[in-house]
Every structure is written in structure tokens, then in C-alpha cells.
Amino acid sequence: MKPMRLAVLGCGLLGGSTAAAWRHSGCVTQVVGFDIQPERARRAQALGIVDQVADTVAQAVAEADCIVLATPVGAMAALLAQAARHARADALITDVGSTKVELLVNARQILGDTFSRFVPAHPIAGGETPGIEQASAELFRGRWLITTPAAGTDALAVGRVEANWAACGARIERMTAQDHDRVFAAVSHLPHLLAFALVNLIAGQPDGARKLQFAGAGFRDFTRIAASDPVMWRDIALANRGALGHMLGEYRRQLELLQAAVDAGDGAALEQIMVRASRVRREQDFDDAGSEPDGR
Amino acid sequence: MKPMRLAVLGCGLLGGSTAAAWRHSGCVTQVVGFDIQPERARRAQALGIVDQVADTVAQAVAEADCIVLATPVGAMAALLAQAARHARADALITDVGSTKVELLVNARQILGDTFSRFVPAHPIAGGETPGIEQASAELFRGRWLITTPAAGTDALAVGRVEANWAACGARIERMTAQDHDRVFAAVSHLPHLLAFALVNLIAGQPDGARKLQFAGAGFRDFTRIAASDPVMWRDIALANRGALGHMLGEYRRQLELLQAAVDAGDGAALEQIMVRASRVRREQDFDDAGSEPDGR
Numbered sequence: 001m002k003p004m005r006l007a008v009l010g011c012g013l014l015g016g017s018t019a020a021a022w023r024h025s026g027c028v029t030q031v032v033g034f035d036i037q038p039e040r041a042r043r044a045q046a047l048g049i050v051d052q053v054a055d056t057v058a059q060a061v062a063e064a065d066c067i068v069l070a071t072p073v074g075a076m077a078a079l080l081a082q083a084a085r086h087a088r089a090d091a092l093i094t095d096v097g098s099t100k101v102e103l104l105v106n107a108r109q110i111l112g113d114t115f116s117r118f119v120p121a122h123p124i125a126g127g128e129t130p131g132i133e134q135a136s137a138e139l140f141r142g143r144w145l146i147t148t149p150a151a152g153t154d155a156l157a158v159g160r161v162e163a164n165w166a167a168c169g170a171r172i173e174r175m176t177a178q179d180h181d182r183v184f185a186a187v188s189h190l191p192h193l194l195a196f197a198l199v200n201l202i203a204g205q206p207d208g209a210r211k212l213q214f215a216g217a218g219f220r221d222f223t224r225i226a227a228s229d230p231v232m233w234r235d236i237a238l239a240n241r242g243a244l245g246h247m248l249g250e251y252r253r254q255l256e257l258l259q260a261a262v263d264a265g266d267g268a269a270l271e272q273i274m275v276r277a278s279r280v281r282r283e284q285d286f287d288d289a290g291s292e293p294d295g296r
Numbered sequence: 297m298k299p300m301r302l303a304v305l306g307c308g309l310l311g312g313s314t315a316a317a318w319r320h321s322g323c324v325t326q327v328v329g330f331d332i333q334p335e336r337a338r339r340a341q342a343l344g345i346v347d348q349v350a351d352t353v354a355q356a357v358a359e360a361d362c363i364v365l366a367t368p369v370g371a372m373a374a375l376l377a378q379a380a381r382h383a384r385a386d387a388l389i390t391d392v393g394s395t396k397v398e399l400l401v402n403a404r405q406i407l408g409d410t411f412s413r414f415v416p417a418h419p420i421a422g423g424e425t426p427g428i429e430q431a432s433a434e435l436f437r438g439r440w441l442i443t444t445p446a447a448g449t450d451a452l453a454v455g456r457v458e459a460n461w462a463a464c465g466a467r468i469e470r471m472t473a474q475d476h477d478r479v480f481a482a483v484s485h486l487p488h489l490l491a492f493a494l495v496n497l498i499a500g501q502p503d504g505a506r507k508l509q510f511a512g513a514g515f516r517d518f519t520r521i522a523a524s525d526p527v528m529w530r531d532i533a534l535a536n537r538g539a540l541g542h543m544l545g546e547y548r549r550q551l552e553l554l555q556a557a558v559d560a561g562d563g564a565a566l567e568q569i570m571v572r573a574s575r576v577r578r579e580q581d582f583d584d585a586g587s588e589p590d591g592r
Binding site: 074124125128143144146173182183184186187188190191192193194195196197198199200201202203204205207210211212214215216217218219220221222223224225226227228229230231233234235237238241244245248249250251252254255256258259261262263265267270271273274275276277278280281282284286 | 493507511552554571
């Protein structure tokens, strides 16, 4: 087999897991890692996830067949510009970011004539505990991997990226960047915002610590995502502010209805919302859904 | 040991688990069950959780040393009135409901001279999958059990109820009913309302099913409590509408700030909220908190 050299730019949970999964599935044979915090790349090397640590983006991408952007999405445009300047002309570039519309606009401008080699991708996996120590080649098994090719994206390049992820056990779906950002504003970005907001609200109250002391399993699970990396989620909220702002507005209208029902003691209105939500949620099929004790 | 007869009124998850836990820990020796749906009481008997099924509340409580109200909170006042009419004068009455202020007002009015024997209690345990089949004597181990005695509540009766729960492994805390309803409006009732609202919002959108298809582990955990029993939660929202309405208003103000930050692309404002929430949530100590894969 021809050696396949991967440059992973950003050695966190997702970058490290991507490197581990692609190597484990035989998609790449060599991995060079770069991180703006050099000690993170060195930890990746110590864990056997990357073979070589690069001191600069230029050094990381110089010989690479494939480059994966794995930083918070707010850092990707500048990183892409650097990578493109030093990459081989035939190197494939992809990413693992959670938002796509803004990145595609930036990529088209940055890459110009070589835009076709950029394959926007988003694995629906991760964890609220960041860091290469949590990285796993198995992180993507059974999870969705979304690609959002645009007009001008090379079809062969998309096929190669999708094949790599399929080899890691991911389920592949292709959609437009606009559709992607709308879908994940609803089922991911908004819930994160709502969880951050609740924990921040309670933490800021004079008796917040006392309230949190009595939180049960329901609160634990509802707010688990509020432990996520704030910089990563700040960037996601900013990059997807159109779709996220829209969903947040819709959600606030839902809460207006609920507030009116609570204040008026309107049991029928409350029950209608709760009955539908409960039915839909129970029917929803999660691969690893389980029932756990719930604190009310 | 003197035989101790428990009447459990409501044979669902909490009523069944209470009967099982109290019997298992030796607090009661005989259990009679009543449910408005007789087949639920018969299932409790088939599972060995209750020894006898009563056809009426009168029959259930006639010989009982202790009576536990374990229905949705909206049904408790009428049930308490019935139970009090037929109970022995020395029978202790307690409950496992999630709201306390309204119940205490009702209990004082219903019980009159015998109000002292009513001990309001709330085990912080349960589950979004209702039904006696999920009942477990271990449900309360390591969980909080809150009592909210009021002026006139018999101190010995409170002590007996607390001792029973402590024998089941619960951690005991006493607070006022007002304090209880404020605390749980924040860390339990509001999160449930928010989860119901999100699932209902997405389910009602034209592309709701498609969006839900791509939901990951983050959404799964955030919305797990939206699968909870709608009647139970309608009753909780109504019974605690003062404190819940207040917290919902506070939360809606948080979302106004977030909406302004998202719409304006104000990364500093977003980061400030997310940094505090993330820090507080990571520092929070849950007995059984774990890190699971997260869909973003």
C-alpha cells in the first residue's frame, strides 16, 4: 500500500480521535500533528496518536496527502489560509467542525482556484470533556458523519473523505451546508446554549450553590453539555448565528406560551405540550439510549 | 417486632419503590396497595411489592399504621381527604410528591385537628419511565429525601418518616415548603419544562422528524426528561406555578441576553456565560456523573 500521510491541525479530542480512527482503519499510515499549544501535540505523540510533532503549520502540511482542520471553528479560516499556502497542490483538505456555511464561504475565498479539494465534514461525535486524553479510534462508530459539498467541490475528494469515515464505522449523510447548519442549530447548538444558560442563571443566584446541591439525575443529564468547552461553543454560536438566532427566537416563543400557561394555571395547555413532547421523545430511537434514575 | 402496615395510594414507580424500599429495610411488614386503575395495583401484587390489593381508599387505609400518597400531586388533595375520613386516628400520613406549598395548604384545611400527623416528604429520585415494573427498593440509596414540616407538624411523626427513609439509604434534609418549592423549581421543574418545550418545538416543525434523525448524545441527554409522564409534570407545573413561573421568567431574561449576543455576534458576552456555566458544571459533584459521547 502507498503510504498515506495525514496532517492533523489541532490535537484535541476530535483531532486526536480522527487521527486514531483513520489510522486504525488503515486510511492513513503516518500522522503529523500540529497544535497552537505545542504541549498538546507532544501529548498526542506520547499517546501514540501522532507520529511526528510539527512546530509550524507549514511543516505539518508540507508532505501531507490529507489535511484535517480540527480546531474550534473560529480558528479554521486563518488555519486554512496557512495550510493552503504550504500544502502540496494535490493535498486533500477537510475538517471536523460543527458549522458549515461560514466555513464554506471562507474556504471559497481563501482557496480560490483550489477550492475543489476542500471537503467540509462534520462527525456527530465528541464529548464535553475536551483533550487528547479522551481521544478514541472508536468515537465515530455508529455515529453520523455529514459532508456538505458545495458547487465546485471535487466529487472524488468527497468520495475519499466519506470512504475514510465509513471505514471508521460512521454512517454517512450528504446535505447542503445551509441544511446542515439549520438541522444542528435545532438539535445541538440550541440545546447547548439552553444548558449553558440554565447553569449560568442558577450559579448567579445568591442561593445558587444551595440549589445545585439538591440537583438530581434529571438536572445532571440536562446540563451535562453545559460542561463543554466554552471557546468551542462560543465559536459555534458565532459561526452559526443566523440559524441559531432563528431557532432561539422560535424557542423563546415556546417559552412565552409556557409562561402564559403556568401563570394562568392552564393545565390543558401544559398537558398538550407535554403529551406531544413525551410521546415524540419516547419514540425517538437512540443507539445507546438508556433509562436512568431521575431527580425531580 | 410489632407488625407495621403500610397503605400505598398510587401504585406507580414511586409508590411501588417506596413500598419495596420500606419493606426491604424492615420499616413495614405488610403493604396494601390501591390505585385508581385497579390493574396497576394488581401488577404491584403480582410483582410481590404489595401483599393485598384494596378496591377502595377506605379499604386500603382502614387498618394502616402509615399511609403514603404516591399519585401525581394534582390528585393528592382529594385522595388525602378520602384517606383521612377512613384512616385510624393514630395513622401517620406522608407523601412522595414533588411540590409542597400547595399540598400543605390543602392538608391543613382537609385534616384540621389531625394536621399534625401529616409529614410532607419528597424523595429526589424517580425516572422518566413510569410504572411499577421499574420500581426498585434501591431507588433512593444515596439520594436526597426532603421533609418540609410546618407549624403544627408532629415532631415524632417527622422523625419516624425520616428514620424510614434513612433506613432506605436516603440522605435526609429538612427545609420549609417555600424553600423546597423554590429550590426544585430551579433544578428540576424548570429543566423539565425546558426539555418538553424543545422537543415540542422541533416535533412541530415541518422538517422536525429529519432534524431529530441527526440528534446525537448531547440532545439525547438534554431531552431525556422530556419523556417523563405528562400528567405528573402538568400537575407539578400547576402546583408550583408561583416559584416555577418566577424561575421561567428569570430564564427567559437569560435567553434575551443570549439572543442579543448571538444576533450581534458578541463573542465576549457568549464566552462569559459559557465559561462560568462550564466551570460550575464541571465542579458539580454528582454521585454517578459520567462522561459520555456527545453529539454536537
